[in-house]
Structures are given as C-alpha cells and as structure tokens.
Amino acid sequence: MITSVNNSKIKHVSALISSKKERMSVSSFVAEGTKMFLEADPSKITEVYISESFYERLFNVDKSKHIGAMLDVYNKLDKMQYEVVSDSVFKKMSDTVTPQGILIVVKVNVRILDDILTEYEGRPLKIIALEGLQDPGNMGTIVRTSEAAGFDFILAGLNTVDIYSAKVVRSTMGSVFRIPVVFTDDLYDAIDTIKSHGVMVYAAHLKGECSYRDVDYNDRLMILIGNEGRGLTDEASDKADTLVKIPMKGKVESLNASVAAAILMYETLR
Numbered sequence: 349m350i351t352s353v354n355n356s357k358i359k360h361v362s363a364l365i366s367s368k369k370e371r372m373s374v375s376s377f378v379a380e381g382t383k384m385f386l387e388a389d390p391s392k393i394t395e396v397y398i399s400e401s402f403y404e405r406l407f408n409v410d411k412s413k414h415i416g417a418m419l420d421v422y423n424k425l426d427k428m429q430y431e432v433v434s435d436s437v438f439k440k441m442s443d444t445v446t447p448q449g450i451l452i453v454v455k456v457n458v459r460i461l462d463d464i465l466t467e468y469e470g471r472p473l474k475i476i477a478l479e480g481l482q483d484p485g486n487m488g489t490i491v492r493t494s495e496a497a498g499f500d501f502i503l504a505g506l507n508t509v510d511i512y513s514a515k516v517v518r519s520t521m522g523s524v525f526r527i528p529v530v531f532t533d534d535l536y537d538a539i540d541t542i543k544s545h546g547v548m549v550y551a552a553h554l555k556g557e558c559s560y561r562d563v564d565y566n567d568r569l570m571i572l573i574g575n576e577g578r579g580l581t582d583e584a585s586d587k588a589d590t591l592v593k594i595p596m597k598g599k600v601e602s603l604n605a606s607v608a609a610a611i612l613m614y615e616t617l618r
Contacts, residue, residue, distance in 0.1 A: 382421050398431070
C-alpha cells in the first residue's frame with residue numbers, strides 16, 4: 349500500500365491533474381469516481397488507484413452483498429491491476445472535495461483530422477467546432493450533448509479550455525471517453541480543410557441572417573461556437589456558409605455557449 353505523497357506514482361497523478369502540459373506530453377488524463385471507472389474502456393486504462401477504505405468496502409466483504417454499481421466495480425476491478433493507497437494520500441491526490449475512493453489514468457484517444465475526414469468521406473458527418481471556449485462546465489456540457497445528439501467529433505482550437513482537465517472530465521459524465529476530439533493550432537485552416545470535403549458551416553451569431561429554425565441543414569455540417577463573452581471572431585464567422593441566430597425575448601443579450609450549442613445540435617436532428 350502506498351502511504352506517502354512523495355511516491356513517484358502519486359506525484360505523476362498529481363501532475364496529470366494539475367498540468368495540461370503534462371497531460372499532453374504523455375497523452376493521458378485522470379478520471380475519478382465509480383461511474384467514470386465503469387464507463388472507461390479497460391484497454392485505455394493504464395493505472396488504477398483505490399483508497400484503503402474503498403478496498404475494505406469492496407474486497408473485505410462477501411461479494412454477494414454487492415449490488416448495482418459496486419458489484420460492477422468489483423467485477424471489473426477484479427480483472428485489473430491496481431494500487432491501494434492510504435485514505436490520507438488518496439485525499440491529497442484527488443481533485444474532488446469528497447473522493448469516492450477510485451481514480452484512473454486513461455490514455456487519450458488521439459485522432460487526426462485528415463484520418464477522420466477520410467473515414468467519413470461520402471457519409472453524413474456532424475462536427476461542432478469551438479473557438480475560445482473557456483468555461484469547464486460549458487465544455488463538459490457540450491461534450492455530453494455532442495454524444496447525445498449524435499455528433500461525430502469536436503474540433504477545438506488551442507485557445508479552448510482543455511477537455512481533459514479534471515473539472516471538464518467530471519462534467520462530461522463519461523462522454524469524454526466516447527466522443528472524439530481533434531485539437532488544432534490553426535482553427536481557421538482546419539475549417540477550410542473540412543469545408544473542402546463538402547461540409548457546410550453554420551455559425552451561431554447575434555448578426556445571424558436567419559433563425560436557426562429556418563435553416564435546411566445539410567447532412568454534412570459543422571457548427572461554430574465562440575467564446576462565452578466575445579462570441580466568434582470575425583475570422584471564424586467569415587468561414588461560415590450561414591450565420592444563424594437564436595431569437596431571444598426580454599433584455600437578454602446572449603445565451604450561454606453550451607445552451608446555444610445544444611439548441612443548434614438538436615435542431616440539426618429535427
């Protein structure tokens with residue numbers, strides 16, 4: 349059992365939680381809790397840590413007493429390698445106020461834009477592109493909604509909040525394991541590349557030419573969503589084939605970015 353926060357494995361986990369640079373350098377991220385453990389593909393899990401008290405609850409009782417999620421955790425964990433750490437160490441390495449007692453390190457599913465476009469050539473394709481999104485809650489909600497609305501992948505510029513930060517990962521409720529994300533250091537060039545593959549681009553914009561409900565959406569499309577406060581830059585807006593607006597009443601000036609994204613994503617289904 350690991351009992352020191354100075355243990356090299358514990359330091360590695362702490363670095364993954366706190367540093368985007370560290371996550372990018374090893375293409376891995378940390379996810380906490382029983383739900384995230386159960387949602388993750390076992391082939392992508394590289395490390396598992398459980399607290400001493402969680403171990404006691406899971407393995408020092410009759411298996412027949414486990415029901416629901418705990419039985420599922422027992423069965424999955426029983427086939428894997430894991431490290432037991434003291435409760436005090438687990439609390440130090442956890443990013444949550446009340447840790448559930450299980451934490452995993454997961455490999456990022458790295459995808460290349462050209463590979464995905466080749467895979468979807470001649471087929472329906474739905475993409476949501478994010479420019480400058482900064483709020484972890486918004487990002488997590490968009491990731492979850494993207495999966496729910498059947499979108500194929502997310503395109504994120506480098507100035508967008510890291511999808512693999514602890515707060516974003518938690519708020520995705522498992523969708524982060526399934527929806528592919530493509531990161532680009534040149535969002536505008538990536539949009540041009542996507543458009544060259546017959547994808548129509550729609551941008552949520554206050555200066556939209558028509559209501560989102562009046563658009564006949566193509567089956568190969570991309571939706572652009574901008575920063576929570578500033579919206580899309582002119583450079584990004586100029587890449588759109590159509591600027592669409594979401595009508596608002598009262599004195600509301602704009603909608604939350606994740607709400608706007610959800611409205612447009614689900615409208616493409618209708």
